[in-house]
Amino acid sequence: MLNFDQDRFLKTETGAVKTNAExxxxxxxxxxSVDNIYFIGSGGVGILFDSTVEFARSRSAFPFHRVIAAEFxxxxxxxxSNKSLVVIPSLSGTTKETLELVKYCEEHDVRTLALVGSPDTPLQKxxxxxxxxxxxxxxxxxxxxLQGLMIxxxxxxxxxxxxxxxxxxxxxxxxxxxEALLAAKKQAEPIGEAFANEHKETPYHIITGAGDxxxxxxxxxxxxLEEMQWIKTRPVQAADFFHGTLELIEKGVSVIIMKGEDKSRSLSDRVERFVPKFTDQVTVIDTKAYDLPGISENTREIISSVVLATVLERFSAHLEVVRDHPLTFRRYYKKMEY
Structure with a gap:
C-alpha cells in the first residue's frame, strides 16, 4: 500500500484497545461522584467525539456532551459542575485551548482525563x-x-x-x-487510488453521512480536504440534505456519501437514490462493502466511523501524491498568530 506503515498502524490501534484497562x-x-461526562477538544480531534455522543444519544440515559474548548x-x-468529568483529547498535547481548558477545570474543581497521542506533553502533566x-x-x-466508544x-x-x-x-x-481494519485498508487501496486520480482537480465536494x-x-x-489539501467542501448531515443542499446538485458537482451500519443508514440511502439523477460525480463509501473478518454484526453496527476513517486514509494517501500536496503542508495553521 502506498506510503503505509503496516506495523505502526497495527501497533497504534492495538494500543488504543489496550488503553481500555486505564x-x-x-x-x-x-x-x-460524576453526574455527566464532557468531551471537550479543539479542531478535528474534538469533532471525532461527535460520533461518541451520537452513539450514546440513542443508547444511554447517562448525560454525555461534546463541546468546543474555546467556546465552552x-x-x-x-x-x-464539580460533578462533571471532562475528557480532553489532544494528539500533540500542546494545543493552546486544551491547556487553557485544563487550567479552567482546575479553577472550578473539575477532574480531567487527557487522551494524548504524544509522550511527556504539557497536557499529560x-x-x-x-x-x-x-x-x-x-x-x-x-x-x-475507539477510546470514545470504550468510555x-x-x-x-x-x-x-x-x-x-x-x-x-x-x-x-x-x-x-x-487486523480487520488492515484488511479493509487493503480492500480500499485501489478504490482510494481511483478516487484520487479522478478527483485530483475537483475544486469542491459535498460530503454527507448520518448517525454515528x-x-x-x-x-x-x-x-x-480543507486543512490538508485546500479543497473546498460542504459537509451536511444526510437528514438535512433535503433542506437546502439538494438545490446545489447539478451535473459535475461531486457528492461523497458515507454510509454506516446503524439505524440512520436509511437517511444516506435516500441521498444515494436522489443525487445520481442530477450529477455524474457520486462516490459512495459504504462500510458494508468491507469484510472485517472476525467482527460480529452487533459490533459492526457501532464502529462505522472507525471503518470509514481507515478507508478514507487510503484516499488521502493517494490524493497527496497525485496532487503533489503533502498532507503536512500548511499556510496559516500554527504558522502565525490569529
Whole structure:
C-alpha cells in the first residue's frame, strides 16, 4: 500500500484497545461522584467525539456532551459542575485551548482525563488523569473513535444499560479489530487510488453521512480536504440534505456519501437514490462493502466511523501524491498568530 506503515498502524490501534484497562480504572474511581461526562477538544480531534455522543444519544440515559474548548470557556454549559468529568483529547498535547481548558477545570474543581497521542506533553502533566497511546495523524481517528466508544460502553455497563456479556463481546471484537481494519485498508487501496486520480482537480465536494458516521464526514471535509489539501467542501448531515443542499446538485458537482451500519443508514440511502439523477460525480463509501473478518454484526453496527476513517486514509494517501500536496503542508495553521 502506498506510503503505509503496516506495523505502526497495527501497533497504534492495538494500543488504543489496550488503553481500555486505564479507562476502566479512571471511571471506577470517578463514576460514583460524576453526574455527566464532557468531551471537550479543539479542531478535528474534538469533532471525532461527535460520533461518541451520537452513539450514546440513542443508547444511554447517562448525560454525555461534546463541546468546543474555546467556546465552552466563554459560555460553559449550565450542567457543568464539580460533578462533571471532562475528557480532553489532544494528539500533540500542546494545543493552546486544551491547556487553557485544563487550567479552567482546575479553577472550578473539575477532574480531567487527557487522551494524548504524544509522550511527556504539557497536557499529560497537567490533567488529573492522562492516558497515552503513541499516535500520528494518519492513525489518530481510529484511536479516538475507539477510546470514545470504550468510555461510553463502560459507563453503560456500570449503569446497567448493557450486561457483562454484551460488554465483553464488544471488547473482544475490538481486540480483533486492528487486523480487520488492515484488511479493509487493503480492500480500499485501489478504490482510494481511483478516487484520487479522478478527483485530483475537483475544486469542491459535498460530503454527507448520518448517525454515528456523520462525524467522519464532517472531520474528513474540514480537517483533511480543507486543512490538508485546500479543497473546498460542504459537509451536511444526510437528514438535512433535503433542506437546502439538494438545490446545489447539478451535473459535475461531486457528492461523497458515507454510509454506516446503524439505524440512520436509511437517511444516506435516500441521498444515494436522489443525487445520481442530477450529477455524474457520486462516490459512495459504504462500510458494508468491507469484510472485517472476525467482527460480529452487533459490533459492526457501532464502529462505522472507525471503518470509514481507515478507508478514507487510503484516499488521502493517494490524493497527496497525485496532487503533489503533502498532507503536512500548511499556510496559516500554527504558522502565525490569529
Amino acid at each position: 479507562i476502566q480504572s479512571v471511571l471506577d474511581r470517578e463514576l460514583d 470557556m466563554l459560555q460553559p454549559n449550565k450542567t457543568f 497537567e490533567a488529573t488523569y492522562a492516558i497515552y497511546n503513541d499516535v500520528l495523524d494518519d492513525t489518530s481517528s481510529e484511536n479516538y473513535y 461510553v460502553l463502560y459507563v453503560m455497563l456500570k449503569k446497567g444499560e448493557i450486561d457483562q456479556a454484551q460488554y465483553d463481546s464488544y471488547i473482544s471484537d475490538f481486540e480483533k479489530l486492528p 458516521s456523520f462525524a467522519e464526514a464532517y472531520y474528513y471535509g474540514m480537517c483533511i
